[in-house]
Amino acid sequence: MDVEEKLSLITRYPTEEVLTVDELRQYLETGARLKHYIGFEISGYIHIGTGIVSLSKVVDLQKAGVEVSILLADIHSWLNNKLGGDLELIRRVANRYYVETFRKVIEVLGGDPDNVRFYMASDLYHNNDDYWYLILDLARMTNMADIRHSLTILGRKMGESVPMSWLVYPLLQVADVFVIGSHIAHGGIDQRKAYVLAREVALKVRFYPLMLNNEKVKPIALFHSLIPALNITGKESREELSEMKMSKSLPDTAIFLHDSVEAVRQKILKAYCPPREVQMNPVIELAHLFSFRERRDKPFIIKRPQQYGGGQLEFWSFNELTKAYTEGKIHPLDLKNAVADEVIERLEPIIRWFQEGQGAHLIEEMGNIMKITR
Ligand SMILES: Nc1ncnc2c1ncn2[C@@H]1O[C@H](COP(=O)(O)OP(=O)(O)OP(=O)(O)O)[C@@H](O)[C@H]1O
Ligand SMILES: N[C@@H](Cc1ccc(O)cc1)C(=O)O
Missing domain, CATH: 1.10.240.10 (Tyrosyl-Transfer RNA Synthetase)
Known part of the structure; x- marks a missing residue:
C-alpha cells in the first residue's frame, strides 16, 4: 500500500479531523512503523459509538500498517468516579468485558485482535519515576485555563466545586500519549482538547519525548465523528x-x-x-x-x-x-x-x-x- 492509499484509509469516514494531514503524510513517508493509541474509560455497557465507530478507525489504521493500541483507562475511570470509584472492580471489568468485547469487535470488523496491544493505564505508571516527573513537567507547562477547557474530555464542565481529581485527569491523558510513545493519538472529537494540548507541549517535554527517526516530534491528533444520541432533538449546535x-x-x-x-x-x-x-x-x-x-x-x-x-x-x-x-x-x-x-x-x-x-x-x-x- 503506498502512502496516499494509507492516508485515504486513515482519513476516511468516520475520521472528522486530523491535526495535521500534512504531518501525517510526512510521518508515513519516513517508512517508520508508527504507533497509535486510543483510550477508553471503564464504566458501563459498550455501545456502537465506542464499539463500532472507534474500533472501525482502529481497524483502518491497522490495515494501513500502523501499530495500534488500546489504553484501558483504569486510573482515569477511578478519578472520574466510574463504577462507584472501585478501582479493583474497574480493573476486573477492563480485563474481562472490555478486552474480550473489543477483541471480538475488531475481529468482526476485519482486523487482527492479536496484533492490537492493550495497556492497563496503571501498569504504565507502576514504579515509574519518569512518568511522575512527566506529569509534574506538564503541570509546569500548562495553566488553569488549559485544564478548565479540557474538562470536556471527561464529559464534565467547570463549576465552582469540581473535585481536584477532574483537574488532574487531563494531565494524565496528555502524559499517556508520551508514555505510550504514540505518534497518532486518537479519540472522538470530544477528546480534542487533550490532544491539542499534547501537540502544544510535545517539543518541550523532557521525559518520554515522542521520537520519530531520532527526532523529537509532535503527535498527530486524529478525531472521529461522534454518533449522535438516537433521541437527539436536532436543535443542538455542533x-x-x-x-x-x-x-x-x-x-x-x-x-x-x-x-x-x-x-x-x-x-x-x-x-x-x-x-x-x-x-x-x-x-x-x-x-x-x-x-x-x-x-x-x-x-x-x-x-x-x-x-x-x-x-x-x-x-x-x-x-x-x-x-x-x-x-x-x-x-x-x-x-x-x-x-x-x-x-x-x-x-x-x-x-x-x-x-x-x-x-x-x-x-x-x-x-x-x-x-x-x-
Ligand atoms: N457516540 C459516540 N460516537 C463515537 N465515539 C464515541 C461516542 N461516545 C464515545 N465515543 C468515543 O469513545 C471513547 C471512549 O468514550 P467514553 O468511554 O467516554 O464513552 P461514553 O459512552 O461517552 O461514556 P460515558 O457515558 O460514561 O461518558 C472516546 O474516544 C469517545 O470520543
Ligand atoms: N477521556 C477518555 C478516556 C481516556 C483516558 C485516558 C487516555 O489517555 C485516553 C482516553 C474518555 O472520556 O473516554
Missing part, C-alpha cells in the same frame, strides 16, 4: 453535540453491542429522523457507518410500502442516498426500516456472541456489576 452523543450513561439513546435484534430494530424505529434533513440525523449516520464505509457489492435497498406506490429505490453510495433523502424522495420510516435491516445484519455476529458465545458470560457478569454500582 458544540453541544458532545453532550448529545450516544452515551452509555443514557441507555435509551444508545444501541448497545449486546442488544437483541428486536431491541436494535425498536430503537432505530423510535429514533429521531427529521424528513429531508441529513445533518445531525442519527439514522442517516447509522446508514453511513454500517452501509457505506466499504464499497458495496449489492445495492442498499429502500422498499416503499404498497399504499404509497410500492417499488424500491436502490443506492450504491452515501451521496446518492443523502441527495435523495434531502429531496424528499425517501420517507423517514422507509429509511429506518432499511437501516435497521442492515445494522442488524452487520451486528449479527456480535449479537450472537453475546447470546450464545463467550460474550454471554461476560454480559451476565456485567449485569450483576451494574446492579451493584447503580
Whole structure:
C-alpha cells in the first residue's frame, strides 16, 4: 500500500479531523512503523459509538500498517468516579468485558485482535519515576485555563466545586500519549482538547519525548465523528453535540453491542429522523457507518410500502442516498426500516456472541456489576 492509499484509509469516514494531514503524510513517508493509541474509560455497557465507530478507525489504521493500541483507562475511570470509584472492580471489568468485547469487535470488523496491544493505564505508571516527573513537567507547562477547557474530555464542565481529581485527569491523558510513545493519538472529537494540548507541549517535554527517526516530534491528533444520541432533538449546535452523543450513561439513546435484534430494530424505529434533513440525523449516520464505509457489492435497498406506490429505490453510495433523502424522495420510516435491516445484519455476529458465545458470560457478569454500582 503506498502512502496516499494509507492516508485515504486513515482519513476516511468516520475520521472528522486530523491535526495535521500534512504531518501525517510526512510521518508515513519516513517508512517508520508508527504507533497509535486510543483510550477508553471503564464504566458501563459498550455501545456502537465506542464499539463500532472507534474500533472501525482502529481497524483502518491497522490495515494501513500502523501499530495500534488500546489504553484501558483504569486510573482515569477511578478519578472520574466510574463504577462507584472501585478501582479493583474497574480493573476486573477492563480485563474481562472490555478486552474480550473489543477483541471480538475488531475481529468482526476485519482486523487482527492479536496484533492490537492493550495497556492497563496503571501498569504504565507502576514504579515509574519518569512518568511522575512527566506529569509534574506538564503541570509546569500548562495553566488553569488549559485544564478548565479540557474538562470536556471527561464529559464534565467547570463549576465552582469540581473535585481536584477532574483537574488532574487531563494531565494524565496528555502524559499517556508520551508514555505510550504514540505518534497518532486518537479519540472522538470530544477528546480534542487533550490532544491539542499534547501537540502544544510535545517539543518541550523532557521525559518520554515522542521520537520519530531520532527526532523529537509532535503527535498527530486524529478525531472521529461522534454518533449522535438516537433521541437527539436536532436543535443542538455542533458544540453541544458532545453532550448529545450516544452515551452509555443514557441507555435509551444508545444501541448497545449486546442488544437483541428486536431491541436494535425498536430503537432505530423510535429514533429521531427529521424528513429531508441529513445533518445531525442519527439514522442517516447509522446508514453511513454500517452501509457505506466499504464499497458495496449489492445495492442498499429502500422498499416503499404498497399504499404509497410500492417499488424500491436502490443506492450504491452515501451521496446518492443523502441527495435523495434531502429531496424528499425517501420517507423517514422507509429509511429506518432499511437501516435497521442492515445494522442488524452487520451486528449479527456480535449479537450472537453475546447470546450464545463467550460474550454471554461476560454480559451476565456485567449485569450483576451494574446492579451493584447503580
Ligand atoms: N457516540 C459516540 N460516537 C463515537 N465515539 C464515541 C461516542 N461516545 C464515545 N465515543 C468515543 O469513545 C471513547 C471512549 O468514550 P467514553 O468511554 O467516554 O464513552 P461514553 O459512552 O461517552 O461514556 P460515558 O457515558 O460514561 O461518558 C472516546 O474516544 C469517545 O470520543
Ligand atoms: N477521556 C477518555 C478516556 C481516556 C483516558 C485516558 C487516555 O489517555 C485516553 C482516553 C474518555 O472520556 O473516554
